[in-house]
Amino acid sequence: MRIGQLAQRTGVDTQTIRFYERQGLLPPPEREDNGYRTYKADHADKLLFIRRCRSFGMSLEEIGVLQSYQEQPQQPCVAVNELLDRHIAQVRAQIASLHALENQLVTLRGCCDNERQSLDCGILSGLLGGDKPLS
Template identity: 60%
Template sequence: MRIGQLARSIGVDTQTIRFYEREGLLPPPDRQDNGYRVYTERHVERLAFIRRCRILELSLAEIHELQRYQGAPHQPCRAINTLLDDHIAHVRSRIIDLQVLEKQLVSLRASCNDDREIEACGVLEGLSEGNMQQ
């Protein structure tokens, strides 16, 4: 199959496929005499795996690592579980950061009501003062 067919089958852009090839996440495809890339079912499976990993917001480095583990299927899962535990900790940290951000936004929004004119807008005033927590 060609790159457009592969892209449609997985629901990604052709540029994404080229990017994953450059990053070494997808093996380079064979080329036809006319230079067109020719993808196989192996590429479909690999790209689907990458896409599922990206949906879970795994980094490219984490995906590389998982792919290396796939190449050694008789090893214990300990390293994979550690990788996932680290990712879960990262997600939890981001959730806390987003909760702080939400509180800041709610506070900022509460500083203004719809009856004010822009020149007295509490939101713009709060943003201009820059006294928000980082």
């Protein structure tokens, strides 16, 4: 199949497919005499794996590591578990950071009662405070 067909089949943009090829996450396809790329079902499978990993917020480096374990299935999956544990910890840290951001925004929103002119807006004044913590 050609790149457009692969893109349609997997829901991944053609530029993204080429990017994954350049990053080494997707093996280079065979080329026809006219230079067109020819992809196989294996490319679609690998691309769907990459897409699924990306939907979990995994980095390209993490995906590459996971692919290396797929290519060497005799290895114990302890390292895969550790990789996922590290990723879970990163997600939890992001969640905590987003909660802190939400609290700061709620505090900032509480600085204005809608009855003022923007000259006296508590939110704009709070944003000018820059380094001052809002909590």
